[in-house]
Amino acid sequence: MLELAQASTYAASIDNLILLVAVLVGVWFFLAEGVFFWLIWKFRAKPGEKTQYLTGKEKHIKKWITIPHALVLVCDVFIVIGAVRVWYNVKQQLPEPDSTIRIIGQQWAWTFQHPGADNELDTADDIFTVNDLHVEVEKTYHFQLQSRDVLHSFSVPVFRLKQDAIPGRSIMGWFTPTETGEHDVQCAEICGIGHGVMAARIHIEDANTHAAWISSASAATTP
Amino acid sequence: MMVRLPNAGKALLPLLIMGVAACDATPPPVGMVRGAELFETCAPCHGDAGVGNPDIAAPAIAGLPQWYVEEQLRGFQNEYRGDHAGDLPGLRMRPMAVSLTRDGDVESVSQYVASLDAAYPASTLHGNAGAGAASYVVCVACHGEDGLGNPDLHAPPIVQLDDWYLLNQLRNFKSGARGARPDDTWGQTMRVNSLALTDEAMQDVIAYVQTLR
Numbered sequence: 001m002l003e004l005a006q007a008s009t010y011a012a013s014i015d016n017l018i019l020l021v022a023v024l025v026g027v028w029f030f031l032a033e034g035v036f037f038w039l040i041w042k043f044r045a046k047p048g049e050k051t052q053y054l055t056g057k058e059k060h061i062k063k064w065i066t067i068p069h070a071l072v073l074v075c076d077v078f079i080v081i082g083a084v085r086v087w088y089n090v091k092q093q094l095p096e097p098d099s100t101i102r103i104i105g106q107q108w109a110w111t112f113q114h115p116g117a118d119n120e121l122d123t124a125d126d127i128f129t130v131n132d133l134h135v136e137v138e139k140t141y142h143f144q145l146q147s148r149d150v151l152h153s154f155s156v157p158v159f160r161l162k163q164d165a166i167p168g169r170s171i172m173g174w175f176t177p178t179e180t181g182e183h184d185v186q187c188a189e190i191c192g193i194g195h196g197v198m199a200a201r202i203h204i205e206d207a208n209t210h211a212a213w214i215s216s217a218s219a220a221t222t223p
Numbered sequence: 224m225m226v227r228l229p230n231a232g233k234a235l236l237p238l239l240i241m242g243v244a245a246c247d248a249t250p251p252p253v254g255m256v257r258g259a260e261l262f263e264t265c266a267p268c269h270g271d272a273g274v275g276n277p278d279i280a281a282p283a284i285a286g287l288p289q290w291y292v293e294e295q296l297r298g299f300q301n302e303y304r305g306d307h308a309g310d311l312p313g314l315r316m317r318p319m320a321v322s323l324t325r326d327g328d329v330e331s332v333s334q335y336v337a338s339l340d341a342a343y344p345a346s347t348l349h350g351n352a353g354a355g356a357a358s359y360v361v362c363v364a365c366h367g368e369d370g371l372g373n374p375d376l377h378a379p380p381i382v383q384l385d386d387w388y389l390l391n392q393l394r395n396f397k398s399g400a401r402g403a404r405p406d407d408t409w410g411q412t413m414r415v416n417s418l419a420l421t422d423e424a425m426q427d428v429i430a431y432v433q434t435l436r
Contacts (some may be wrong), residue, residue: 111308
């Protein structure tokens with residue numbers, strides 16, 4: 001059984017939504033294909049048997065369309081309710097942050113601006129890194145996502161997080177990491193010839209490790 | 224036991240063989256042909272003739288010595304170039320260098336770049352060459368009186384580089400965006416020499432370098 005790591009508070013809800021869509025659509029897909037091929041077999045050409053002309057108005061024929069149509073619409077209601085709930089919880093909510101970071105995409109690297117020991121952005125002790133994002137587990141982060149040049153998309157697969165970065169805009173989002181580890185960050189929007197190698201890493205650390213990293217990185221140069 | 228292929232299988236067999244041949248993992252030969260092939264990745268920014276594009280801060284690289292291009296590509300690969308948040312063009316170049324993963328690729332593309340005719344881009348800055356001549360005394364030891372560089376000291380020929388590129392690099396050295404990593408021995412040497420230069424002095428010395436052509 002394939003297991004995908006989930007490392008944010010909302011990763012499971014997004015996975016469950018995708019599973020719900022896959023199951024409902026999948027059931028109907030296989031059912032429809034089964035009926036389709038059964039009908040092809042049942043009404044195949046036979047010697048001496050004349051082809052029937054159907055107007056499409058016969059009730060006993062129409063029910064093969066109307067009944068599944070109604071049932072599919074019922075399934076759609078479940079999908080819409082699930083999708084709206086996830087959208088509301090992930091995109092319409094902005095929980096109080098423990099910290100705020102700035103993420104800047106450019107062809108073809110990610111620059112991360114971390115608040116230093118004062119936990120305030122745009123102060124002298126900010127820590128700038130390229131392609132390495134450091135966060136603390138179980139802390140809620142707001143991120144300000146920006147682009148210096150073209151469209152990019154900040155994607156952290158283990159968070160099930162993907163957000164476009166648009167030049168001229170600062171887009172706010174959030175995440176709360178749930179387990180320590182080191183994972184991939186990628187660009188999910190084709191952004192030029194180096195798009196495929198625009199990769200970074202996110203380091204999710206416990207409180208002590210993160211504090212030690214802040215101390216050691218505070219001496220880093222700022223741009 | 225013989226396995227009989229159905230007719231369709233027989234028809235597909237040549238395609239299968241061609242597919243396997245296409246997946247041949249033998250690395251391509253090192254040299255100009257491979258270099259020209261790899262340079263197609265560089266051309267969108269540096270131009271087909273390697274003359275650069277100031278609008279996107281891509282310098283003229285045509286005709287630079289092979290050893291220097293190789294060294295810079297390895298610098299990008301080893302993260303002592305293009306790994307600083309303030310070095311935006313460097314950040315763009317680094318993944319391009321990292322994508323040269325096959326043995327011999329760095330040598331091949333460097334050989335190709337070296338084979339192109341040097342561009343000697345026109346001046347864009349307005350420094351005082353007379354004042355810059357005095358500052359250049361410090362540079363002579365490595366880059367030479369003629370600015371043609373010295374491979375033994377890992378000093379490139381600076382006379383054929385864009386003046387705006389030289390200014391950016393001097394600023395990078397001074398700010399620590401370049402030459403601050405302990406494993407970048409030659410970059411550290413250059414950084415020390417850049418620290419005393421003001422922005423005006425940088426433009427002056429670059430103006431003097433342009434007169435050496």
